[in-house]
Amino acid sequence: MENKEITTENLSDMECASEECCCTGKHKDRSEKEKKDLMNRLKRIEGQVRGVENMLDNDVYCIDILMQVSAISSALNSFNKVLLANHLKTCVADNIKEGNDEVVDELAKALQKLMK
Secondary structure: OOOOOOOOOOOOOOOOOOOOOOOOOOOOOOOHHHHHHHHHHHHHHHHHHHHHHHHHHOOOOHHHHHHHHHHHHHHHHHHHHHHHHHHHHHHHHHHHHOOOOHHHHHHHHHHHHHOO
């Protein structure tokens, strides 16, 4: 896939490089609190990943690195749980209220990918 700026005009036209791509072209307005919470979680995860890079640079023992990577995986799972709960409470609930039951199929597909 070529490097080009992602805009609202071309987001839905983008081709995915893999079957795992989830670019639907949909948009979600999040509250400042929700956005801040999610961003804080990601920043902590980013710091943990940088810590693993430093551990590798400093020839830290394999098991110690593996334990840190496990903590990163746990933090990502926690991020997903929060995001999923927010999605259920807002996007899914709102779509069902509007009569759009296709959102349930979309959620089922997403859960299948998340649970691999």
